[in-house]
Amino acid sequence: MRVCMVGTGRMAIAHSRALEALPDVELHTVVNPDLARAAAFAKEQGYLATAPTVEAACASGGLDTVVICTPNPLHFGQSATALRAGMHVLCELPLAMSLDEVETLGGLADAADLRLMVCHTERYEAGRIELRRRVSAGELHPLQILARFHMLRRGHMATAQAQHSWPDNALWHHGCHVVDAIMDIVGPHEPLDLSAHFGPASPGLGTPLDVSLNWRAISPITGEEVLVTASLSHNAHWGHHDYLVLGREAALMSSRGELHNREGVIVERPSSSPSGVALQDAEFVEAVREGRAPALDVPTILPTIRIVQAAWDVWLKKNRD
Numbered sequence: 092m093r094v095c096m097v098g099t100g101r102m103a104i105a106h107s108r109a110l111e112a113l114p115d116v117e118l119h120t121v122v123n124p125d126l127a128r129a130a131a132f133a134k135e136q137g138y139l140a141t142a143p144t145v146e147a148a149c150a151s152g153g154l155d156t157v158v159i160c161t162p163n164p165l166h167f168g169q170s171a172t173a174l175r176a177g178m179h180v181l182c183e184l185p186l187a188m189s190l191d192e193v194e195t196l197g198g199l200a201d202a203a204d205l206r207l208m209v210c211h212t213e214r215y216e217a218g219r220i221e222l223r224r225r226v227s228a229g230e231l232h233p234l235q236i237l238a239r240f241h242m243l244r245r246g247h248m249a250t251a252q253a254q255h256s257w258p259d260n261a262l263w264h265h266g267c268h269v270v271d272a273i274m275d276i277v278g279p280h281e282p283l284d285l286s287a288h289f290g291p292a293s294p295g296l297g298t299p300l301d302v303s304l305n306w307r308a309i310s311p312i313t314g315e316e317v318l319v320t321a322s323l324s325h326n327a328h329w330g331h332h333d334y335l336v337l338g339r340e341a342a343l344m345s346s347r348g349e350l351h352n353r354e355g356v357i358v359e360r361p362s363s364s365p366s367g368v369a370l371q372d373a374e375f376v377e378a379v380r381e382g383r384a385p386a387l388d389v390p391t392i393l394p395t396i397r398i399v400q401a402a403w404d405v406w407l408k409k410n411r412d
């Protein structure tokens with residue numbers, strides 16, 4: 092399988108390492124409009140060719156698969172271009188920034204019988220896998236989930252992760268992570284009583300940096316009602332990304348690959364076994380080889396996208412009126 096990597100940032104490095112470790116995968120072309128940057132990345136990561144755009148890379152021939160690791164507003168257009176050129180696509184999260192766009196990409200993939208997978212990498216973390224197992228096995232009945240995804244304040248960014256130069260969107264980025272996590276833990280559902288509240292628009296972005304989401308879910312796994320509260324921020328002085336599950340049998344905290352209860356760590360973040368990105372990329376490559384739907388295809392993410400779109404509609408309406 093010949094891979095075209097689009098983007099040369101942090102996630103492009105993580106995917107390059109994961110993909111090159113898989114048998115019969117060739118890192119072939121890297122795309123960046125800044126060709127000097129593409130050339131430096133190609134040399135560092137072992138790619139054979141560079142191109143300024145996805146169109147140019149696909150037109151040069153010989154590729155099978157495109158991996159999109161670019162700023163979020165570019166995902167839809169670049170994924171559509173790759174699918175129209177007959178490529179399988181692994182796209183970083185979020186796949187797109189509206190329900191319409193996500194459905195369009197799903198339609199393009201289906202029409203051409205191509206694999207399209209979205210990187211909900213958290214689903215491949217050890218702590219989350221154990222949490223999902225406990226709920227599925229009937230060992231934990233979630234009653235309430237409190238989710239936090241707080242990234243450091245824009246303009247006061249201390250970590251490489253927070254130093255995006257591109258405009259991020261707290262709801263479409265953090266929201267897709269968090270809502271998908273809730274779907275993963277309690278099972279896919281339509282929300283009851285969704286409410287969405289927003290802080291003011293960031294003067295630089297025109298979108299809110301603080302978002303609060305609440306809904307009631309009926310878990311298709313337990314058949315019971317779960318109260319969900321999610322807080323999203325790109326305005327924090329202290330980063331958090333965790334899920335506190337208050338269950339009938341126990342209270343568990345899933346955080347950055349680990350799982351804790353009140354006594355301490357139940358599942359540690361593995362130091363030696365494959366990372367979430369490695370497991371996720373292996374699933375995508377296997378799905379392409381086997382000609383089957385990948386684990387995180389468009390039908391799987393639609394319940395998440397519908398909630399994020401419903402919340403975004405609240406923001407759009409509030410700012411239109």
Ligand SMILES: NC(=O)c1ccc[n+]([C@@H]2O[C@H](COP(=O)([O-])OP(=O)(O)OC[C@H]3O[C@@H](n4cnc5c(N)ncnc54)[C@H](O)[C@@H]3O)[C@@H](O)[C@H]2O)c1
Nearest residue numbers: 098099100101102103122123160161162163183184210212
């Ligand atoms: N799955 C996860 O858990 C996870 C974690 C972190 C980031 N992400 C997602 O990964 C994506 C990339 O994030 P990152 O942290 O690597 O960002 P980054 O800023 O480090 O990298 C973005 C790259 O895109 C390049 N780029 C910009 N415009 C381009 C264009 N037109 N064509 C090709 N390349 C272009 C930039 O030069 C840069 O190399 C984002 O969508 C982000 O939401 C997902």
